[in-house]
Amino acid sequence: MAPRIDHIETDQILPKRADVVIIGGGIVGVCTALFLAEKGVSVALCEKGHIAGEQSSRNWGWCRKMGRDVAEIPLAIESLRFWEQMNSRVEAETGFRTGGVVYLCETQDDIDQHAAWLEHARPYQLDSQLLTPDGVDKLLPGSTRKWKGALYTPSDGRAEPQKAAPAIAAAARRKGAVILTGCAVRGIETAAGKVSGAVTERGTIACDTVVVAGGAWSRLFLGNMDLPFPQLKTLGSVMRTKPLAGLPEQAVGASDFAFRKRLDGGYTVAQRGANIAPIVPDSFRLFFDFLPALRKQWHELRLRVNGRFIEEWKIPKRWSLDQATPFETVRVLDPAPADSILEEARVNLSRNFPAFKNMEIAESWGGLVDVMPDAVPVISHVPGVPGLVIASGMSGHGFGLGPGTGRLAADLVTGDVPIADPTPFRYERFLRGGKAGKAA
Template identity: 55%
Template structure:
């Protein structure tokens, strides 16, 4: 079966004639935004070109972490941790969330110092996060073969099930009055008097006064058809899951060679701790200058590949009319072929570190496209040149855990109420106003 199994969400049969806000994209960001907006009393339509949570929102590691984030994301992620703690009760559904802790291992003095320095960003948040010595790590995991300087252990971090979370949030939004429309691509927006007046979907028009673009890896393409240049590229991450396995750690663990997370079914999600594949595509050249500072920091962890993906993306139209099928209707779900080499390498490293993994049986493999910005920080922002148009995209592999809080912040901006946190770091125009674009965190 290609891609992980995702809890199915059946879309509404009828298209609403008019709502207050249309949210484009049924990943965890779009679903969370729709939930927050409908709870604010607005009429909402959530439009997804394929199925709810079928792309990166169901293909990520399932980590709900504040540890080792870009410092600019820390205030928002602190709010996300609070939201996750009560989310299942609020939704009336199971997301698999559990506060089980996350461990970032330190192989040497340099890594230990880097993690220790980072941990100061959590001062004042009253979150359980501390440095462990190598001896303390060994006491926690006596069966481990890892020889470490120590680790950053954030007990406040947790995990959830990516294949359940976005569907649960979407269904709760529908319970509260939102329209949930699957296989309903938005082709474009309509304006009247210089501001948003509606959208055109493949199933017909919907009148509205605001639109939120939460299209994940597709956002740059959609924005480009509106004449909005959003610097965004894709990184492919490969994952495998095991069958239920006894004796493995409860905590999620990051090591440079592997990343593991216990699943609700007793199996584990396993991936490389740092290696990803970057397909060279036409936009790689278009945005090369914008991404050069990040590339200088992260090139060791990126495997560049020139292949058929270049041809596939070169064939995608970057301009289209709203009375003709859009690119989103020709490719409902991004489902790349995973790298067996990378995931096998990660599993072998996990086996060396934790003998229990020697008995692991691989149940499934998949890959997903992470949408990245030049500074690996998302855009959660109004788009000034089109009044009523907002964007929540570019989460750079950090979107799953922060998703519920990102949705609340986006709803704050749409409704013009006091924002959950200062949104300045997430503004869209940082790419054009002369701000220094800097990659701070590589995790």
């Protein structure tokens, strides 16, 4: 079920020491490694499975400033700047192209919502704009439907999830980072109240700083350190087509389908606004944290009781560092896609863009998306634990934000002037008192 990813071999030798150990080889971890290596910091990245094995290879590949939480816009602007020069920076193909992103509007309410966002985003002088129905026809001539309008950002783009993180990891290695795959981090050691090492399944790496970029696993990892991290997962289902001609360059989303052109001439296609939210034990533990989000977005979620309840219930929440951990039991989260949702996407898309009618599906896959209650990431030091930085909780849009997030995490580690204001991403917003707070 997993998409085919450019493979990155592991380094064989576990270093005895590094300035920084990064946990997780997704887009956030590899970007953090790249920027730290460029700053001359010695860094070891540990990935339990393989580079980009989880969300970072399974996403749609959209890289956008448009529609972001206003708090994220500066980070999104920096991320797009990095994406634009990423191929030359890493001397490899990440698939990034500035093709534009379009949100199609079916109702006046859609238009009003986008107009309100444009108003909030005005201080950032983005090139985002509302298109008239005729403007949409001109931009997307392949659609048979008369749309009410669209929100369009020409400077947004797309990259290839199966290529980008591996290419960035390889560049980080060339710049001095050690990249270890099949190497789970079990926990963190401290001395004199500060981080002093990362305990991996292959031994301990002494270090001054650990960056937790563990994607959907960050809650479990931090929970073993008594650090609350209110994170849930939803299931997204995706398919890719064989090459198709005469369709848009832009990434396009409507209420019930989404597509974007791939480097190989095919399209990545999904149903928009139809993620499955499996009911798991954490759904009850975090119910009140997520209630406001649930009220706002219930129409986009399909709540399901399925096998994940038992799977997650069985996962140990506590372990000692001298025993195998859940990170070694599950090397790669590889859920099956929901075929019924993909079929809905196919039908909706073909109805609106008939050129998709004869599309041949080359691959389909599922991906568990990690989400925070406010859908904003944590990129932050941890109060009371000097040397610990979290860069996680990317909430369904961390691929596009990956480069800015990695750079901001690297800036926090080195104490350099941050690339963007870190205030909206502080971990403290989830704390309710105590060293690292309670609950959540």
